[in-house]
Amino acid sequence: MDTRSKTARPAVTRERIGVALLFLMNGFLIGAWAPKIPEFATRLGLDEAKLGVMILLFGLGSLVMMPIAGSQIARFGSSTVTRFAAVLLTPCLIYLTFVGNVWLGGAAIFLFGGLIGAMDVAMNANAVSVERHMRRAIMSSCHAFWSLGGLIGSATGGFLIDHMGVGPHAILATVAAGLMVAAAWPLVFHDAPHPDEDASSRPRGLPKSPLPWLIGILALFCMIPEGAILDWGALYLRNELGASATLSGFAFAAFSLTMAVMRFAGDLIRDRFGAVKTLRSCAAIAIIGLMIIGFAGNSTIAIIGFALCGIGISNIVPIAFSAAGNLPGMALGVGLSIVTTMGYSGILVAPSAIGFIARHTGLGIIFVGLSVLIVIAMAFSSLARHADNAHH
Template sequence: MNDLSSPAEAKTRRAFITPQRIGVSLLFLMNGFMIGAWAPKIPEFAARLELSEKSLGVMILIFGLGSIVMMPIAGSQIARFGSSIVSKVTAVLLTPTLLLLSLIGSVWSGAVALFLFGGLIGAMDVAMNANAVATEKGMRRAIMSSCHAFWSLGGLLGASTGGFLLERIGVLPHALFVTVVAAVMIAVAWKMVLQDAPHPEERAAGAGRRLPSSPLPWLLGIMALFCMIPEGSILDWGALYMRNELSASLTLSGFAFAAFSFTMAAMRFAGDLIRDRFGAVNTLRVCGVIAMLGMLTIGFATSSTLAIAGFALAGIGISNIVPILFSAAGNLPGMAAGVSLSVVTTMGYSGILVAPSAIGFIAEHTGLGSIFAGLSVLILVTLLLSSLARHADGAHH
């Protein structure tokens, strides 16, 4: 088929970096930064509200519930107004939430604030992913993996500066610093973010409150869920497994998630080029095999060094599966991108939020090693459904 587009359009498509790409990448960076900055605040938050470990667990669950409640609402609003408007509104509302969490003094107000914080993080997540899909379509090249890499980078920046600043300047100044940095990121991104408007059929599709009747978003959601359960398990249980079952030192235990995070971020920056070169299905299949090998290596490791190698392999494998699935969800035929994306993101993130607590219960009876090895079966299911990733290539082919 001949490309009848104008030279200007062709040049835009060939461009590797555009203002729209920078804009949406900044949204991902800001969202990750807010979550990262919250992580080192949790002990102070728990102490201020005099929460027991059990009560803190409930609070963290409320954060997750906020996300799960708001994600589908964001999807319907994207179908009505477009992803750029929803991204910006949720980003502006999210900016002062860490300040709010630093000022509240009672358990009930803390629960409400955490529900809002989790809800706005989740709603913005759906909107910025939808905007990344729209930007991919405009550029005719994959950008989703690098967007997720910027999210990881934001989390790293927020977490690494958070503990230091809390110790040096205190709770409120740290919250003010985070608020100002987040506001600056949004201000810079504001005019660059791709201004998309929903098509009339997308508006109609999103106007109803009904969930999609097509099985496609639900199948992609299962794939995302089955990849994010291992990710959540490594985040919550990796260090404990290294300590308790492999007798690793405190420093070596920390390397478990560090190795996973490092390879994941590095591969996400490379992922778009790989996907453009080999296609979404092939990329997902190779990633899936590497992820399975990683999980099996962790589960059957006889030394902490071997386990760390397994965590690094799992990071390489899992890195680009979820961005590919999000791209596929945003390109499903005859479906509003925001609606299908909200289904896939809600199902996927529930894997990180809900599964780790269940794993704690099972681990008491089986040990964490066999759980990590067993989780490779979930990735196998994703591999069996891998042909669905072909929809991701609709963004730029």
């Protein structure tokens, strides 16, 4: 407690390193899974439709486990739930590599998605606790470490699978994830609920307050464009703007690069200008980026639009998560689990709907239309003030 009373606020503490390592590990395992998907589909004899069902099972696992994790955080604290989820998640790549039939494959991918989601809620809750403890923003950089983990996992995954095979890659990735968990274990900020607030801060059932649902809409409307860029950006460049296969890969690369860079800078910006101003500025940049993508006459202009979108969307979601974790009179995991579940459903569910609409309209007009969602999110921007509660 004595650290809170000091006027100096150290930028790097044990607790901050601990939670950053957990974000890195979670992102790394998702990144390591991505290059394994083609082999997984071949081994289990999955065509595109069946693989689509498997990917849906991953999303359903997340959406089922996120609220459960939220309720457990309210009971045991985020540090306990994060550690528990991380340990169970670590061997999942090995299950996915050695399952021999579709039913076991479905169970393994549901479990993988569920534990990724449960750990996601818990580590975001822990980042909120560390923000309160340090009295400074750290959420954006935590999400930057998640992006960095995804980049390392996917970049090394393809290479290792090509040169060593899927089995050795799964074992190496699992060992690397295990080492990250082991390094984070003693550093994770312990935030078990106090006995006196335990009963009052944990109402049974879903919260009556509209605040977490409204912040959830804000997160959802910002994560739908993120999902659209991830799943449809390259196709838009190739099919509608005539880009080469290599150039079309730059859609998501430009978006990811600017997003990662801005997430590392986001905490300093938020501490300087406050969460509401930061969110409004980011939303304005994202709207401009989406309009440029939609009206681009060539792939170069579209790639500039994707880069601007990365800058814009980068810090909206971390701010929404910080706000959800600091809602007055609500246990830490409860608001956060609602917002993460609503937000991630945007990435998991919306892209398939976009594919259906795009068949009739083309993707350009869809990217323009997605800017309307950011405009609506901007209308909710005053809710971001709750993110600054961490500082008081």
